[in-house]
Amino acid sequence: MRRLVALGGQELVLTPVARLLGPTDIRLLAQSLDTAPHKKWGQNFVVDAGTVRRIARLSGVGEGEHVVEVGPGLGSLTLALLETGASVTAVEIDPVLAAALPRTIEERALEHADRFACVHADALTVNALDKAPTALVANLPYNVSVPVILHFLETFPTLRTVLVMVQSEVADRLAAPPGSRTYGVPSAKAAWYCDVRRAGDVGRAVFWPVPRVDSALVLMERCAVPETTARRERVFAVIDAAFSQRRKALRGALSRIAGSGAAAEAALRAAGIDPLTRGEQLAVEDFARIAVALDQAPTVASSGG
Template sequence: MSDSHLLGPVEIRELADELAVTPTKKLGQNFVHDPNTVRRIVAAAELSPADVVVEVGPGLGSLTLGLIDSVAHVIALEIDPRLAGRLQQTVDTRAPQFSERLTVINTDALKVRAEDLDREPTALVANLPYNVSVPVLLHLLAEFPSIKRVLVMVQKEVADRLAAEPGSKIYGVPSVKAAFYGDVSRAGTIGKNVFWPAPNIESGLVRIDVSDERDRSLRDAVFPLVDAAFAQRRKTLRSTLASVYGSPAAAEHALRAAGIDPGLRGEALGVEDFVRLGQQRG
């Protein structure tokens, strides 16, 4: 990756001033202005030249410029019309040889559908807007089964939660739902000072290697079980899953049939346990 076309602090401020953009908490905007961090994210994603990357919230284009010279195509989903309207020009100016590799769509990533894209993404690489990071991640994994690799930057606390193992205090709904799609791992911590404006907290990189073996059709049976199991963390599965099965007795019967102790709490179950339960419902 050449450094010459990446954005630094000066270029970020100039672009923001030109567009009269003030980063907003409402949209979860924090712009990366450090080329080293961009290089680190792209390297951690381990992309191939054939990859089609979907990027959420490209902002002023820092990560877009880091991706565009190493993959086949970048599809950038940007909710802010001013930023969406400027991104192609930024790439045209700073990396003109890669201009045709970019598609910009002015849209809310939470509402995007497969038919909105003219090609199938194979990877999701993004500095996700903090306030909607988990919903966006899960929506895109559900909507695009073609995605095989995920590398996203989120709040450090959210990164820890996504990659948490069964039994830990931070293990919960996001951990299980992310693990439903594949192997989730932490890929590093990012300090505050690489952003403008600097957030109050550190960020974390999360990588997901998506599995081809999971039966996606089970999701609608599995996810309500996950939601119920963690709705009241102190209660046993016999109690929490009663809402799904109709009664504590029915929940206990289903749990025992799946080889799970009804006296356990939700945090004791791994994703495969929930999948076994879901297979019985399906």
């Protein structure tokens, strides 16, 4: 089936419409596979066609794009992404679902099947794909959402857009600006790669099983990384240290990676930052300046990220 749109008296033939999965379809498909959502993999399947089409629309992907989807589950969002004309590579850790997904795509979106591939793997170990992805669009397992996002942004510099559904509190942390109550490690590290904003809320009723927490969409658009001579790993180590004791001034929080409180104070002053400042007040560019100052100090102990 195809959507037909009248424009100026002319009929445009758009991308074929897939047969999306509804609540009954999801349960019957899971039953046929003798499976159910697993807590250990953080599985909550989206059962609402309107929600997955909304996510696909907000992502802005279309023909010529290569989308990587992490945790496709039974294929609800996958089908909606294929409707856009984009190619989709789904990364699924569950062996039963990874084996079943290609068959679901063939049965419900045969005209799109040549643009679909499934990789059975833990997303945190994926370091290469057959095609360089331009977008990450996913309903992410809540327990690994931030590590997955950061891993894919670092591993695939071709990613221009990330649109993910995560726990609402995680969305707040990712999009938080410096100085806000929710600003922390995820906020600062995400800002290294992207401009980040919340893109909307998602009701609990669209999931099976219904989660006990609220969900939200986060849109991340790739930006230039801060200009710095410090390695990313070094900057991230500074961020981790700065928030390891959130209420502590940076002089004390950075003393371990600097070698001493005095060395931390010297590096902070060299970076133009008051040693009594707290990490939550600094932007990612500030952390980069601190990393440079630490690297230039003769007594600095090296640290990984």
